[in-house]
């Protein structure tokens with residue numbers, strides 16, 4: 001979507017009509033001429049594609065307009081580089097943001113087609129693992145909404161995150177094929193192709209007296225080809241581009257080899273190139289560490305930078321003003337190699353002086369950190385890095401020399417401090433530290449919640465923070481209220497409109513006007529009715545997919561997110577086991593009927609996470625089939641968590657489980673989705689929960705457990721979990737039941753190692769926090785038994801969560817980091 005190159009004045013087409021009759025005609029037209037199907041024999045999928053094509057035309061009108069505007073105004077462009085975009089479905093999002101929902105619905109009704117049926121057929125684009133990728137998707141929508149000329153850059157994986165199936169309670173990973181029916185949203189841009197190199201050597205050529213020029217001669221090359229997807233902002237004000245790169249071979253077929261009879265070998269290059277963007281790495285919150293991953297990172301970084309520089313040169317004579325016209329945001333360290341690639345392009349290709357290039361690079365880039373766990377920070381073995389990217393290795397050394405001189409000169413840093421800020425980790429096998437590279441090559445380094453940002457300054461980046469004390473800043477994450485309220489919860493949205501009008505649709509913080517209804521009986525009842533309808537919808541899904549009957553009047557207690565030990569699904573399951581025991585031993589008490597729902601994927605190589613899924617399913621089978629429970633407790637693990645499933649589960653939650661070990665969740669965004677949709681949160685003082693508590697008020701959230709400081713202190717001073725367990729009979733009973741095979745009679749020792757981990761080190765403080773958690777759950781029960789109090793609190797959650805809109809986050813990035 002670049003400047004039109006035609007020299008004659010070509011009038012722009014008139015914008016498309018939004019009348020249902022016209023759109024119905026167009027849908028038939030697309031069905032006939034684009035898909036080649038007669039309406040009489042068209043399959044639901046054909047109707048979906050035809051409808052998307054009609055919607056897409058309306059988007060294109062605005063897309064072109066947005067691009068023209070950016071050229072005319074010379075506004076700064078923002079580039080969001082992310083290895084992951086967890087998009088989900090796009091049709092409802094696009095139609096709703098264009099304000100065409102009722103028109104498209106009517107157009108389809110006139111053709112005998114139900115929009116809800118075809119919308120459910122759209123594949124869920126899962127080009128991401130979890131929160132980090134979903135954040136990138138929410139940001140894309142918010143950047144269009146707040147009218148920032150922005151491009152997202154990433155990889156067009158042929159296979160997104162695997163599809164999860166259960167086999168006897170174990171996770172089984174199946175390939176995901178979101179492109180199987182084609183992708184009507186995307187535009188292939190053959191003209192936007194770039195060469196990406198790997199390996200080879202660096203040659204030194206003449207240059208000026210003492211400044212030789214370096215020329216990288218890669219041994220391998222592939223082509224990066226662009227696919228563009230338009231992203232519509234709220235009310236269609238702006239349409240931005242998500243540009244995803246696909247790898248293509250330079251030579252699709254080696255004809256010499258083919259003619260010599262080597263028919264397989266002739267396709268070697270082609271297969272190798274295409275393998276590069278075939279699949280998303282399924283590891284969340286820990287580095288993949290494989291050569292193919294580094295190749296993917298460089299591939300999309302280099303293609304994106306070449307594209308950015310080409311676009312800049314279309315409008316400006318050189319790169320001296322690059323940092324005034326371009327901001328590049330690195331979503332975690334995955335694109336951090338971009339910093340050296342920018343240096344290579346500016347210095348080696350465009351002949352800029354090294355020092356000037358370095359200053360412009362730093363002013364252009366900014367970096368978002370997503371994790372504090374030292375073992376989760378990306379680093380690459382020097383030999384691998386050097387073999388794949390020899391010129392970039394030289395640049396890493398050159399940048400490192402600059403930084404280390406600065407550190408010694410300006411701050412007289414100690415040797416230990418110098419070692420910690422170095423781009424090279426010299427302890428053991430030498431490795432390139434991508435976090436440090438991203439830090440020194442950016443003018444802004446941000447955390448994603450207030451707590452995470454504070455911790456960053458005293459943990460991973462403490463010495464770099466001393467060297468550059470103004471660089472670290474906070475931008476608390478957010479979620480787009482379009483997808484995570486208006487689209488996923490139409491019942492609540494219309495209830496809110498009836499109560500306070502439409503202002504909140506454009507300014508989520510206007511939801512505070514709902515506060516005055518928190519004690520209004522009639523409103524509380526309507527709020528409860530909406531929740532009940534959403535719970536029935538989820539119960540229907542669970543009933544039809546899993547054959548489990550759920551009572552919608554039970555408390556729906558939901559924990560959905562990636563399965564990770566630090567997120568502590570295990571704590572939740574252990575508490576379910578303890579509750580199960582209590583219900584059976586105290587039948588005389590009035591137990592609150594509860595359904596504990598789980599969903600989430602485990603990285604295929606993460607043994608304990610997969611075992612936790614199996615445990616949830618084993619516990620569910622026993623509890624759900626025990627008549628002495630009298631239906632008071634059910635446990636359900638819903639398979640194949642993704643954005644579309646979240647859109648059904650979030651609005652149906654009474655209770656949101658945000659129970660990570662304090663200090664370990666950078667922000668969380670699932671927590672925000674639930675709060676906005678009127679769930680009560682049970683959570684630790686971790687990530688953005690801390691700020692949620694400040695916004696919703698102490699009385700409207702149930703906080704328990706150790707703080708990040710306390711966790712640190714216990715770890716420093718030595719934790720004795722065995723002593724803790726001995727003091728808690730409920731915990732001891734639950735752990736022993738699990739360890740001894742009560743839930744796994746077919747393999748009694750299945751979970752013994754998992755439980756041993758709690759007894760021996762309890763790194764994630766499951767034992768340490770158990771009693772506090774169980775007590776917090778009984779507090780939740782107490783509140784639940786007083787519906788007026790329950791709905792007052794949950795209404796106040798919806799009313800006060802507006803600040804967590806990603807529009808607010810993006811405005812902060814724009815004014816404080818991008819200055820756009």
Ligand SMILES: *Cc1c(COP(=O)(O)O)cnc(C)c1O
Nearest residue numbers: 130131561642643646668669670
């Ligand atoms: C929001 C979301 C996440 C992030 O959830 P957390 O609870 O913050 O970890 C992960 N996956 C999907 C599909 C989501 O929608």
